[in-house]
Amino acid sequence: MTTRDARSLSPDALEALRRRAVAAVEAGVSRSEVARLFGVSRKTVGAWVLAYRREGEDAFRPKTRGRRPGEQLALSPAQQAWTIKTIISGTPDQYGLRHRLWSRPAVVELVNREFRILLSPATVGHYLVRWGLIDEPYLQEMMRSRVTATVPRPRGAPATAEEWIPEAEVLWVAWTRPHAPADRRAVSRQNLMSGFRNYFGDVNVLIAMSNRGVVHFRAGLGPFDTPHAEDFLHRLMRQLGRPLNVVVCRWPLQHYEMLQAWPRRHSGRISVRFSL
Structure with a gap:
């Protein structure tokens, strides 16, 4: 199958293609097979998977030139730093939360209480991977x-x-x-x-x-x-x-x-x- 130039796709089409390819790899399909199925190179599939594991949901959306790291994230760099320091400093129940250990729901509650920003558990999961706190x-x-x-x-x-x-x-x-x-x-x-x-x-x-x-x-x-x-x-x-x-x-x-x-x-x- 002839490989396509993914860069020629519209932003929405490229995002959808990246999501489908990464989902297939995460489900256990080999990168070579995913590349064949979606008509892109194996190297491209590998780059998408690595970007997703490093950046989470942000990796799917085509980036515009000049965008600064973290610029379009729900939490500002200062808010992210505060959240990381809070997690490092103690357990959730020490901050009045109902959880005994940190988890996605616990971080959702912490961020919502502190910043009035309601994140989804999936988004919190991407942040935790992005920060390197969980692998x-x-x-x-x-x-x-x-x-x-x-x-x-x-x-x-x-x-x-x-x-x-x-x-x-x-x-x-x-x-x-x-x-x-x-x-x-x-x-x-x-x-x-x-x-x-x-x-x-x-x-x-x-x-x-x-x-x-x-x-x-x-x-x-x-x-x-x-x-x-x-x-x-x-x-x-x-x-x-x-x-x-x-x-x-x-x-x-x-x-x-x-x-x-x-x-x-x-x-x-x-x-x-x-x-x-």
Whole structure:
């Protein structure tokens, strides 16, 4: 099939084409197949997908020349910075919200209360990815793999410490440090604002995503200690009202002992496995 020059399309047609192509890739269709189906190059499809994962909904709309970063977003740069700092500084219930951990609905309520701006949960999700506070594409990729291994059982520990708990909530968990890519040359492409870490500090995030794609998280400055990790677990259990089957996607090796302790301390309520 002959490839088309997408630049020759009207803005509305180009936006629709980008949305359909990215949706197909996110649904599991290969980029090569999407390129063939929509008559564009594989490189173009890849660029659209990367732009969407970096910018969210903004990536679909054709940009006009001279547009400044964030100029047509619902939140101004100052409002975005305030929201990020608030999320980093504590949990939602500390600010009088009804949520125990941050989530899309929690951020919707925070922004609406502070700025009288009503965002949709989907828009908040794009902001969280844009800011780097959550890495949904990474967790979704881990979920799709569906390959897990049990945490090694210490000698003498009961076998039930590793058992998958029936009817428990399955959560895919990661400990991340936003805006700290291995390749320093990629920083400018991943940050919402240049110098994110200099501006906001050494941000660490604990993220939990359910099989339904619901995300809960908490953020803070500096590495989490055992009490912080335990508090995250307790908040998850209270928020969801169920035992947890935890699949760990990413976790610092120097804090591995936290994971070994969870099943022992919460027998019958928490099971821990690793994604491979």
